[in-house]
Amino acid sequence: MANLITALRIVFSVGLLFCPIPSSAFFAFYLSAGFTDMIDGTVARITHTESEFGSRLDTAADFVFVAACLIKLLPALSIPAWLYAWIAVIADIKSINAILGYVTQKKFVAVHSVMNKVTGGVLFIFPLTLFVIDPVFSASVVCLVATFAAVQENYYIGNDKKRIIKNM
Numbered sequence: 001m002a003n004l005i006t007a008l009r010i011v012f013s014v015g016l017l018f019c020p021i022p023s024s025a026f027f028a029f030y031l032s033a034g035f036t037d038m039i040d041g042t043v044a045r046i047t048h049t050e051s052e053f054g055s056r057l058d059t060a061a062d063f064v065f066v067a068a069c070l071i072k073l074l075p076a077l078s079i080p081a082w083l084y085a086w087i088a089v090i091a092d093i094k095s096i097n098a099i100l101g102y103v104t105q106k107k108f109v110a111v112h113s114v115m116n117k118v119t120g121g122v123l124f125i126f127p128l129t130l131f132v133i134d135p136v137f138s139a140s141v142v143c144l145v146a147t148f149a150a151v152q153e154n155y156y157i158g159n160d161k162k163r164i165i166k167n168m
Contacts, residue, residue: 001043001047001049002040002041002043002044002047002049002050002054003040003044003049003051003053003054003057005036005039005040005043006036006040006054006057006058006061007057007061008032008033008036009033009036009037009040009061009062009064009065010060010061010064010065012029012030012032012033012036012065013029013033013061013064013065013067013068013069014064014068015029016029016030016033016068016069016072017068017071017072019072021072021073021076022130022131026072027127027128030069030127033065034124036061037061037062037065037120037124040054040058041058055110059110066123069127073127073130077130077135077139078135079135079136079139080136083136083139083140083143086140086143086147087143089147090143090146090147090150093147093150093151093154094150094153096154097111097150097153097154097157100154100157100158101157104157104158104160105157109157111153111156111157113149113152113153113156115145115148115149115152115153116149116153118145118149119142119145119146119149122141122142122145122146123142123146126138126139126142
């Protein structure tokens with residue numbers, strides 16, 4: 001059941017690509033994808049169906065969701081070049097973290113820290129604020145939190161903090 005919920009996130013994420021911004025269809029797909037992200041792990045734990053496959057599927061579904069959101073949202077936003085540069089720096093840090101994790105652990109790892117979860121939360125809220133708060137301000141908040149989380153993730157991987165690092 002949990003893997004089905006996770007797979008639905010991929011379906012909803014792809015659906016985002018076919019919806020104009022802003023539209024009720026876009027936000028319906030967006031909220032549905034976000035909801036599946038919030039409950040799939042809980043369902044897996046409650047039903048005792050956690051698995052390596054489920055963990056990998058969750059990571060893949062998260063990637064598809066983020067990619068779909070970036071494809072739809074970035075062209076629709078008027079944000080300055082420095083903010084795009086900041087996003088690129090965060091992506092670079094995350095890439096370095098992935099490489100470092102692979103080099104040190106001999107497999108891909110995911111860090112399940114509180115700050116990564118907070119980053120996911122503020123990133124999820126971001127599109128919902130686009131018509132209420134200046135996107136440059138809200139994107140800056142997201143980038144600030146994401147930068148802290150990425151640097152912290154690097155620290156955890158570099159110092160082999162096993163309690164929050166999950167092998168993929």
